Amino acid sequence: MTTSDLTSASISARGSAPRSLGANVIAFTRQTWAGLRVLLALTLLLGIGYPLVVTGVGQLVFPWQANGSLLAADGSHVTSAAGSAHGPAIGSALIGQGFSGPTWFHPRPSAAGAGYDTLASGGSNLGPTNPTLLATVQERRATVAAEDGVDPSTVPPDAVTASASGLDPDISPAYAREQVARVAAARGLPVARVAALVEQHVQGRTLGILGEPRVDVLALNLALTTMAP
Numbered sequence: 001m002t003t004s005d006l007t008s009a010s011i012s013a014r015g016s017a018p019r020s021l022g023a024n025v026i027a028f029t030r031q032t033w034a035g036l037r038v039l040l041a042l043t044l045l046l047g048i049g050y051p052l053v054v055t056g057v058g059q060l061v062f063p064w065q066a067n068g069s070l071l072a073a074d075g076s077h078v079t080s081a082a083g084s085a086h087g088p089a090i091g092s093a094l095i096g097q098g099f100s101g102p103t104w105f106h107p108r109p110s111a112a113g114a115g116y117d118t119l120a121s122g123g124s125n126l127g128p129t130n131p132t133l134l135a136t137v138q139e140r141r142a143t144v145a146a147e148d149g150v151d152p153s154t155v156p157p158d159a160v161t162a163s164a165s166g167l168d169p170d171i172s173p174a175y176a177r178e179q180v181a182r183v184a185a186a187r188g189l190p191v192a193r194v195a196a197l198v199e200q201h202v203q204g205r206t207l208g209i210l211g212e213p214r215v216d217v218l219a220l221n222l223a224l225t226t227m228a229p
Helices: 003-016 019-059 131-148 173-178 180-187 191-200 217-224
Strands: 068-072 089-092 214-216
Touching: 068 217, 089 217, 131 180, 131 214, 173 180, 173 191, 180 191, 191 217, 214 217
Parallel strands: none
Antiparallel strands: 068 089
16 A cells, blocks of 8 residues: 555545534534624625615605605605695606596506506406407497597507506507597697697607607696696
8 A cells, every 4th residue: 555545545534533512513603603794794785784875875866766756736746745835746657547537638447456556556467368358448449439539440559458567657649649639628728739738748768769659647637737728
């Protein structure tokens, strides 16, 4: 047997020798304490420090967006539900709400609870061939066409289908334009003025490429209230 063989045999013997209970306890304690220190450091850094920094930056740089994109009755941005000198918040630019009657622009249908229920966000989860969905779409199309005085075949898809969240605040420019004549007649306003107001509220694609052109219904209706006959 060579010297290297003896050395290998000696190392193997030492490596296979069982450690004492005390050595195992010491090793376990060291590893546990090291793990706890890492956990504590990451908790302080990512669980407390990072959220505080992000919240602080948001409040300083984007206070309106960070507090829910709230709007007052005159369309002004407010940063709390209590509002400001412009009055209390009456809604969010990011969350749709129901409007009914001929004097308002209507949002798209909502399947969130009884409609635009922020505690029950969600869609109908009905497939495109579901008989219930097909019947509902046909009923909505007939209702919208009668309200707006248009041919049912011209009613835009978003006028008869709910969004996946049930809280979509936007409608398509096509659906907003379809409602112009009804709203103008109900409010005694010139059609051209209401049409121009709609065009002012058409938002393009985000960054020019993301999403589709859209109109925020709440912002449009708030602007509508400031128009005198």
